[in-house]
Amino acid sequence: MAYYVILANFTDQGAKGIKDTQKRAEAFKEMAAKSGVTVHSLFWT
Numbered sequence: 001m002a003y004y005v006i007l008a009n010f011t012d013q014g015a016k017g018i019k020d021t022q023k024r025a026e027a028f029k030e031m032a033a034k035s036g037v038t039v040h041s042l043f044w045t
Contacts, residue, residue: 028042
């Protein structure tokens, strides 16, 4: 099974809404699951 790594940066707008990041991550996991994708881990540094 292949694993993919995505490196991303926050935009100015995204940085302003940093407190909502966890909610967006959960929404992303749900959307991915509906498409048959398993999200193994999400990391923020």
